[in-house]
Amino acid sequence: xxxxxxxxxxxxxxxxxxxxxxxxxxxxxxxxxxxxxxxxxxxxxxxxxxxxxxxxxxxxxxxxxxxxxxxxxxxxxxxxxxxxxxxxxxxxxxxxxxxxxxxxxxxxxxxxxxxxxxxxxxxxxxxxxxxxxxxxxxxxx
Numbered sequence: 001x002x003x004x005x006x007x008x009x010x011x012x013x014x015x016x017x018x019x020x021x022x023x024x025x026x027x028x029x030x031x032x033x034x035x036x037x038x039x040x041x042x043x044x045x046x047x048x049x050x051x052x053x054x055x056x057x058x059x060x061x062x063x064x065x066x067x068x069x070x071x072x073x074x075x076x077x078x079x080x081x082x083x084x085x086x087x088x089x090x091x092x093x094x095x096x097x098x099x100x101x102x103x104x105x106x107x108x109x110x111x112x113x114x115x116x117x118x119x120x121x122x123x124x125x126x127x128x129x130x131x132x133x134x135x136x137x138x139x140x141x
Contacts, residue, residue, distance in 0.1 A: 011083060012066035020080070024071070031067045038063050096122075098134075 013020050016030045038059040069075045101112040110126040 010062070012069050012079065015062050015066040016070065018070075027067075027070050031063065031071070034063045035060075035067075 011020075013022070016027060016034055018027050018030045022030070040057065040060065069079050096114050098112060101114045104111045104113065106125075112124050112126075112129075114122045116122055
């Protein structure tokens with residue numbers, strides 16, 4: 001499953017602990033290892049399985065799904081294209097202006113804040129703006 005760049009949790013490559021340019025053999029070896037480490041019947045642990053059985057089941061299903069996608073050349077290619085597209089789109093999702101931002105005078109300078117859709121915020125100060133060539137911020141003081 002792929003999410004917006006700010007909320008990408010795990011790619012299929014992350015789940016199998018391989019690089020994105022890994023060969024089929026590397027992916028297969030990592031899949032087998034991950035399968036053994038996540039398969040509920042293969043685990044030989046002494047901790048209470050009732051507390052973590054859902055987590056283990058979820059992990060096992062993620063490993064299976066990652067293998068399903070990455071083991072097939074066509075589905076892997078489509079996945080890579082989608083992943084790259086989302087990464088490129090996430091770099092600039094939309095433009096904002098200084099008028100859209102909340103201004104805070106810290107005493108040492110101005111700090112500009114913008115609330116993002118991801119519930120986080122973007123901030124930049126007047127020194128950073130000056131370095132980028134924005135010199136008309138005096139009107140905000």
